[in-house]
Amino acid sequence: MRIAVVAPSCPLKPEAAERVQAIVEERGDCELVIHPQCFLSHGHFAGPDEARLSALREVMTDPSVDAVWFARGGYGSNRIAEAALADLPEAARQKTYMGYSDAGFLLAGFYKAGLDVAWGPMPQDVVRSGGDHGVENGVAAINRALDWLVRRDASALEQSLAGPAMAFNLTVLSSLLGTSLEPDFGGVDLLIEEVSEQLYRVDRTMFHVTSSPNVRKAAHIRLGRVSDILANDPEFGRDEAAIVQDWCLRSGIAYGGRADIGHDTRNRVVPFGVRLR
């Protein structure tokens, strides 16, 4: 099992790369190839669009690579997602792609193109800290992702998946609606999560997302964690669960309860589409 790491959004921290390599060596069940592009820096991004696209296409077209693991989120994968899917070689269809957050642009477009994609922890998560999530949990997140990539270990999955599912950061989902990356949500359990937003923005984004005729074909919307909520002045007046339930009710989408995903080290794996456990 050969896993390539590229950074279609923001740069990977060198210490995160080192720690993840150490975990992989200790596991001994896979090989991790961290592309040097991960450490480029160009303004907000891990290198210019051309460099990020070139590295991504390189690992997509390499038949010796079994899985492509997106290094981290941030912002920027949308800028290269459509180009990454042009004239797909057969080798690109023979691997799994994993990431979350900003990588949702790629998960959406790649899934739409028929590739095997999964929402799940990313290498940068190894240094994620804050709240009750220390380095030890960062290691657990990395092992969870690798357990899925290497062994299709069902214990890595979001434990309430009961049919075809997809998972997205809410803002990313909103930003890909109407673009060439938008997949068919028909019959899917749509898991959403959010981070570092004010509640009025969550409400506005839920308005946008649940107004979509495509999203209204989803079987359920399930709510992951909404963390690091920014201050709303005045207090918004209802919490994230009430907001999401309200918009589900208004739009006729069934609310499926909470989901075990989020911008944290407890984040679990959600393979897109049908996945029998």
Add this chain to the structure above:
Amino acid sequence: MRIAVVAPSCPLKPEAAERVQAIVEERGDCELVIHPQCFLSHGHFAGPDEARLSALREVMTDPSVDAVWFARGGYGSNRIAEAALADLPEAARQKTYMGYSDAGFLLAGFYKAGLDVAWGPMPQDVVRSGGDHGVENGVAAINRALDWLVRRDASALEQSLAGPAMAFNLTVLSSLLGTSLEPDFGGVDLLIEEVSEQLYRVDRTMFHVTSSPNVRKAAHIRLGRVSDILANDPEFGRDEAAIVQDWCLRSGIAYGGRADIGHDTRNRVVPFGVRLR
């Protein structure tokens, strides 16, 4: 000329109401009826959805009201916009509606429904300050709006309008795409502005907006002011004009240069649709 003020989003400050009434009295060319709903407070909003909708419908259906002036932005008009347009009485079609920012949800839906709408300063702007915009400029903004509402004074207009136009806050525009409020942008000069966002968000929102097949039918995109830009860590690497021009180029939309609109007291009037000066 009887102008009704309602607050479909957030509450109007009482001191703003007093100052605008004083301006109106000094002008002596119109009557301003500030609905008591403007001063309600319910969490984030100027009263619950029902109260905001009820006040809006009341002034829409009142034949003695010549213009409806949205008190201020903030957030919340999207929650009542669709309901406000249900079973439109004829009286609602005999008036002009003005506002900007969050009121863009109403401008979009109302214009789509055939009503006469205009982007322009709002009552709360009288107390807008900061930067080079003092109280005196707030007064100028109010008079500019009233000059348009009362006298259709062309000096109040954005001075480079050369054909059918619309104006939106960029985030609001992004949030109404795909909803029942989305109007036809075919052949329109689309003026956009933004406030209090990081540049990476502006880039992401431009990706979303310029991916829309409907937006791609616009004659031009023109860029108003992007103010109070929040820190991007690291520096984003290009400014707002470069971002907007980049996405216009990528999407095949003609970039029409800068526009004299924004979240400030210099903000000018943009009547939606065809408007010969």
